[in-house]
Amino acid sequence: MTRYTWRKAVNAVMLTSTGLCALVAVSVLFFILGYLLWYGWRSLSWSFFTQLPKPVGETGGGMANAIVGSGKLLGLAAVIGIPVGFMGGIYLAEFGGSTFPFLVRYTADLLNGVPSIVMGIFAFTVVVLPMGHFSALAGSLALGVMLMPIVLRTTEDFLRAVPDSMREGGLALGAAKWRVVATVVVPAAFRGIATGMLLAMARVAGETAPLLFTSFGNRFWSRGLSEPTASLPVMIYTYAIAPYDDWHRQAWVAGLVLLSLVLVINVASRKILARSQ
């Protein structure tokens, strides 16, 4: 075999193997999506969105309370996590010195890597134990704490991408620093920051572990924020491990709904970002 044919052969092998690996990686998403559609679509019905779960033994019913519960948990998590992450990100990008921001950035990255169940333990300790019962508040705290570092880092990154000439332009007109940040820099980066917030929400929307022993679950409507609250991921978990066929079918539907929700947020936020560039 000549050197030339050998090289061509190695090239072909490498190209094929890397290409196959890439194909496997992306096909996982389509496999999951197809599987969910196959099993979920057949059982999808209006009652899933409008009815409460039926008592054990009866077929039918829906997960209206879990859909509302997930919305409630996410909304409150956003209220807890987004302002802190957003303002902290502004501080890091615009006002910080060098040592403190380094520490904060490092800590945020570590926090980002903390297993989500540990966040659940944290919320369990600071909210559930003192209150004596599970609540939407505890679940939201766990999710909110997960949102914080993601929003903080994306806010910082997008603010840093705003050219300094923009800041100088504002300062040279006699505007105070905070004013320039609030009226020029943040608006210039806002689409990016909003995208980051949406993606962070999409990420925590599917979290199950931190909710297992914080918001727990509920087969009925929960009032306010201090009662145990149903959520889609925990419902999927409970229904999937139950011994009833009807529950399995509903778990597929819930999975399909949750995945569609996350995909829609993802695609929408990327569209928003693409339009700004």
Added chain:
Amino acid sequence: MGNVINSAVASRPPKRTDEEKNVPDTLPKSKAVAEPKVTVSNLNFYYGPKQALYSVNVTIPQNKVTALIGPSGCGKSTFLRTLNRMHETVRGARLEGEIRLDGEDILTLDSTALRRRIGMVFQRPNPFPKSIFENVAYGARVNGWKGNQSLSELVESSLKRAACWDELKDSLHKSAYALSGGQQQRLCIARALAVDPEVLLLDEPCSALDPISTAKIEELLFALKSSCTIVIVTHNMQQAARVSDCTGFFLLGKLLEFNDTVKVFKTPAKRETEDYITGRFG
């Protein structure tokens, strides 16, 4: 060589407004009678341990155009940025010496109040991602606009002063990003003028523009100097000769020569100045 410079000095932009014609001849002969606007004494400037300016002494005359020339990295932009304390945005920058604006030490003034009085236009046009109207109104808004004019009158008069009202009046609510580079730069000048500064600093304002836009901005400087003092940093020798009354030559952080533009270009006192303006080194 003498001819080139003579013609550069003589070739002022052709169009001059009537108002400008009535102003007493402002050729640099009369420098002695010009009032000092900014007085810099013994200015040393450091970026961390690195010294960027060495004991600069200069008096910038009121209602004149002062050009600062010199090779890249010689400190002319640094010097310009000390005048409205923009150097404070750079970490580790340190200033020694004294800069007085109408006799007041600028370091004792509040930096935002100072920058209101000394406006700045940058090398690259830097409009905000807002409408044309909002760009011009920005300075007024942040300074708590309380003038007799309405905000839209202020925007109109500022755009007129920057000679771009006719071009832009129909698109005031379009994004400033839709404009050409030259229009953006004139918009930035209008934005600076809306605050009604006493001094306008321009840091190579034409370096990113084509010759036609450059000519428009040079024309503008003539019209403006009756109402404010102008300091312009430029790499373009012809531009300095055309637009300025006084010229300062910086080299390696030192202000080597400062005099009437005609004198600097025709009979430079220093060998280095002559070498630079005739293009013998760089």
